[in-house]
Amino acid sequence: xxxxxxxxxxxxxxxxxxxxxxxxxxxxxxxxxxxxxxxxxxxxxxxxxxxxxxxxxxxxxxxxxxxxxxxxxxxxxxxxxxxxxxxxxxxxxxxxxxxxxxxxxxxxxxxxxxxxxxxxxxxxxxxxxxxxxxxxxxxxxxxxxxxxxxxxxxxxxxxxxxxxxxxxxxxxxxxxxxxxxxxxxxxxxxxxxxxxxxxxxxxxxxxxxxxxxxxxxxxxxxxxxxxxxxxxxxxxxxxxxxxxxxxxxxxxxxxxxxxxxxxxxxxxxxxxxxxxxxxxxxxxxxxxxxxxxxxxxxxxxxxxxxxxxxxxxxxxxxxxxxxxxxxxxxxxxxxxxx
Numbered sequence: 241x242x243x244x245x246x247x248x249x250x251x252x253x254x255x256x257x258x259x260x261x262x263x264x265x266x267x268x269x270x271x272x273x274x275x276x277x278x279x280x281x282x283x284x285x286x287x288x289x290x291x292x293x294x295x296x297x298x299x300x301x302x303x304x305x306x307x308x309x310x311x312x313x314x315x316x317x318x319x320x321x322x323x324x325x326x327x328x329x330x331x332x333x334x335x336x337x338x339x340x341x342x343x344x345x346x347x348x349x350x351x352x353x354x355x356x357x358x359x360x361x362x363x364x365x366x367x368x369x370x371x372x373x374x375x376x377x378x379x380x381x382x383x384x385x386x387x388x389x390x391x392x393x394x395x396x397x398x399x400x401x402x403x404x405x406x407x408x409x410x411x412x413x414x415x416x417x418x419x420x421x422x423x424x425x426x427x428x429x430x431x432x433x434x435x436x437x438x439x440x441x442x443x444x445x446x447x448x449x450x451x452x453x454x455x456x457x458x459x460x461x462x463x464x465x466x467x468x469x470x471x472x473x474x475x476x477x478x479x480x481x482x483x484x485x486x487x488x489x490x491x492x493x494x495x496x497x498x499x500x501x502x503x504x505x506x507x508x509x510x511x512x513x514x515x516x517x518x519x520x521x522x523x524x525x526x527x528x529x530x531x532x533x534x535x536x537x538x539x540x541x542x543x544x545x546x547x548x549x550x551x552x553x554x555x556x557x558x559x560x561x562x563x564x565x566x567x568x569x570x571x572x573x574x575x576x577x578x
Contacts, residue, residue: 241510242268243275243285247470248512250288251343252477261290279466280352287345307349310334313398313406314356315442320375321360322441326368327429329359329443331411331453332471335435339444340474352467355407357393361425362412369394369410376400377408414453415460423453423494448487451475455503456496460551462537463506472507476518484520492557499555501525502533529554 242264249256264272273293276285283303286295311334321328337351360368365384373379377396384394393409414423432443445453454475458468491497501523507513508522515522533554539547 241275241466242272243279243281243466244469244510246272246285246288247466247473250284251346254289254345257288258290261288261292275466281350281467284346284350287347287350289345304349307334307337307351307353309402310353310356310406311338313403314358316402317356317358317372317375317377317408318435318442319439320371321358321368322439324367324371326360326364326371327441327443328368329425329429329432329445330357330435331359331414331445332357332457335444336450336471340471340478343474343477351471352465354465354467355409357409357411359411359414359425359428361429365394365410365412372396372408372410376403415456423449423456423496447475447479447482448484448490451484451487452491452494452496452500456499456555459499459503459506460555462533462547462551463503463510469507469510472503473511473513476504476507476513476515476520482519484518488521488523495557496555497523498529498557502529502555505530506533 246257246260249260261269261272269292272285276282276293283295283300285293286300314330314334318328318330332354333356334348334351334353337348337353341348341351358368369379369382373396376398378399379394380397381395383392392413392415393411396408396410398404398406398408412425414428428445428449429443431446431449433446434440435442435444444450451472454468454472458472461468463469488497488500491500502525504515504520504522505525508515532550536547536550536554
């Protein structure tokens with residue numbers, strides 16, 4: 241992607257961004273604009289300062305409004321949960337953008353917000369579902385009623401007022417691959433950082449947990465949205481001088497070491513980032529694993545089931561016969577959703 245080539249230098253080296261854009265052919269510039277439009281990064285492209293890609297004022301106003309609406313809805317739903325005595329971790333979305341998209345000229349509203357993601361303890365899931373329904377959300381997919389399901393979120397849609405049209409995912413696990421990850425709510429919440437000093441029951445992931453999660457989530461979806469790759473880059477770059485030495489021991493404890501290694505390799509390859517400059521140790525990814533991952537990435541949507549299964553197998557830290565049952569359940573889920 242031409243857009244990825246630009247993000248390799250943005251936002252830390254604006255002069256290199258401008259030079260790289262000026263070196264593009266007319267066809268490549270057209271493709272860059274199309275990719276930015278498809279990925280929801282038009283305002284971010286405009287923030288590079290290249291006159292040709294200046295955004296129309298109405299577009300910026302619309303994107304600011306959509307982002308603000310997403311953030312207000314996220315905080316409102318989190319407040320409903322904590323008012324009911326349910327601790328919640330806020331992941332991805334506008335809350336993530338508020339913390340990562342802060343390096344000038346980036347602004348948080350330049351990140352496409354997507355769904356609202358809320359993470360609660362499995363023991364609180366049933367209560368949380370009822371709280372969100374009472375807050376004005378319509379339940380649209382509930383994997384709890386499917387015995388074999390490994391889907392990792394209960395899905396809602398906003399139907400009234402400020403929530404209308406917004407999609408919400410309520411997680412009790414951070415992955416649909418429980419045999420791969422061990423990112424338990426209680427430990428993550430304990431290490432997490434309070435979103436505000438007024439409400440310690442609403443937290444975000446600590447930087448190391450967040451890097452592992454963003455890597456695992458993005459690589460599991462083969463970084464189909466470039467924002468997931470850019471999020472990972474910004475997390476690796478911030479905060480400056482951060483001690484990343486506990487990263488790999490924690491990834492191994494979470495059974496996410498292979499996912500992290502493959503994600504960081506992808507980040508280095510596609511955005512040309514030197515992770516060692518930020519104190520992050522590299523881990524080798526075998527040629528066979530890289531080739532199979534690229535194969536999974538190149539499969540189109542008609543191969544969603546084998547593509548998903550291949551991706552999951554490549555990310556398993558500890559292969560065993562016990563994988564047969566959850567892999568079968570995952571296959572059934574994918575076939576059912578087709």
